[in-house]
Amino acid sequence: MAIAEKFGFEILHKDAHTNARMGVLHTAHGDVPTPVFMPVGTAGAVKAISNASLEALDSRLILANTYHLYLRPGHERIAKLGGLHKFMSWDRAILTDSGGYQVFSHRDLRSINEEGVEFRSHIDGSRNLFTPGKVIDIQQALGSDIAMVFDDCTPYPVGHADAEASMELSMRWAKKCHDHWKRRDSGARALFGIVQGSVYPDLRKRSAEALLTMGFPGVAIGGLSVGEPKDVMYEVVETTAPLLGWDQPRYLMGVGTPEDLVRCIAMGIDMFDCVLPTRNARNGCLFTSQGRILIKNAVYADDEGPLDPECRCPTCNRYSRAYLRHLFLAGEHLSAVYNTIHNLTFYLDMMRKIREAIELDFFDNWLELMEKRDE
């Protein structure tokens, strides 16, 4: 696996008919072809799938959550044990989020001011303070290949004035993170900025420009998938993506369904993460080439066929829908294991096919396909 001394991003092909780009991230833990979907490894483990299985799926980049790892087992412990890659025995690339979204999710447990966010641990109720500098320190202790700035994830719905104040706070924090990061990193790893501004085009524009001025090697669109209607989300992505630097990777945080991925790739997004394939797998909701399947449904009780006849994952290769339904209803651990392998295979195979389609300039066919499909 290619090991880059400096983090970098190359666009290898621009689709002829959409804004989609096919490229590669160069990291100290290997190259990552883009567009890429990152499985979510909240606590230093992608739920219910072994590292060996992730490697077999050729997953090159996973996401881990700073907030969770900070609380348990603690970033200092992980640093002492050689960093997150060594701790979880994963020598491919890792992106860590900044904890902003988790702190946002536990609203009743937090208080926010210029300095940062004070919050209570959801595990033991202890008081903790996240500041821009602290969040950078934590991510540097973890040693992730891509770190994210600490941001204030603006809730939805929100008025223009509140969205503006929140975005401006995020930009001041982004600057602090950027300055703190530069003092400590040689360029082997990357710190990404995060555009905020809720659903307001003027705020998104100001946020994107502020980040461009600071000069991040990659930029994310944050503050989406927080309850806004789907068409609003698409509109924000469509108007924001062109405002980000052409040469930097663009990451849409926390999105989404297969349809979301296709549409947002067409708008020029390169990176995605979402708990959907893994969480749905545990809940028995499976993605297939024929649409979604709720495996608990009685219609599958005597179904000897594979989950998805077009899939070649270990689950589809070996087990019937009837057996997978049985495992789910019996509450077997293996239900989560087999379902997760399938759903991640579906996502990663889709991304692989999309990269090929972009390279060959027929990615626009995918957009049409998605519109026909019941997602």
Place this chain on the structure above:
Amino acid sequence: MAIAEKFGFEILHKDAHTNARMGVLHTAHGDVPTPVFMPVGTAGAVKAISNASLEALDSRLILANTYHLYLRPGHERIAKLGGLHKFMSWDRAILTDSGGYQVFSHRDLRSINEEGVEFRSHIDGSRNLFTPGKVIDIQQALGSDIAMVFDDCTPYPVGHADAEASMELSMRWAKKCHDHWKRRDSGARALFGIVQGSVYPDLRKRSAEALLTMGFPGVAIGGLSVGEPKDVMYEVVETTAPLLGWDQPRYLMGVGTPEDLVRCIAMGIDMFDCVLPTRNARNGCLFTSQGRILIKNAVYADDEGPLDPECRCPTCNRYSRAYLRHLFLAGEHLSAVYNTIHNLTFYLDMMRKIREAIELDFFDNWLELMEKRDE
């Protein structure tokens, strides 16, 4: 894999210093070297370990529970889907218990008479009746390679008179099972008898003789591991084993710890099943060459070493104690997955080494080793 047209058992070597035997079961789903430990696949799946991993461990014979499969998804459904092997995609050997023990475990939900046992489902409260004939029908529908007679698992402690009545009922049921089985099976599969009689040597003797007269191709010792002291269990096994046919495999049901296995193999037992390695794995209790480890203990928080330096399982090959402790405390599915692979590797490796030791006449060393070890 060798496929036997008729079920059979060969003793390949008798240990020079103990009553241990090394042999092989011939089944329609492959040969099974003995002494053998059978992982427990309650609901048609060994909990938290994939079939692929079981195959990699060279597990040749697993146990499935008639009671559980009867209730969910139902033996008729499994038969319609091609039998248990096909349903769970396992083409190696399967032994099914008779449900006697599960019915015994749910005492408050059952009533017993000469005909059989009426019990309420632990899933939906529905009324069900197990009779000897019904239990044979269920196991034949499942298509297991080794089936067990329906027995009345005598509780402990129990007076002589009650133990005698219970044992005699079990023997009448064994005869009914045997007659019912013979009408339907050509010999490709085996039905084993079960010795009862609690802790009373005279009853165990009468039970063993009754089963010998009926002529089963294998016999189990039942009614142990039900709360009796360990030395009582050993005494019953030691006195009962020699009463069973020399040429037939001897199966000690529901036992036990690594120490139990070594001691009972020395008494001439060939087959074991127990939930201990799999259940303990899920509870974070791990078997190692240096004794048991409770992975949640704080002493492992910064321990970079493998669970067991002498083990070469995928878990020990890749993950540290610190990481496995973290997965356990975080409640990750992978904790059960990685721990189960390790514990079953420990059991199956031990059985492999024991078979070699018997073949080379140094198995008595294992007895000494076990006495030194803190189990």
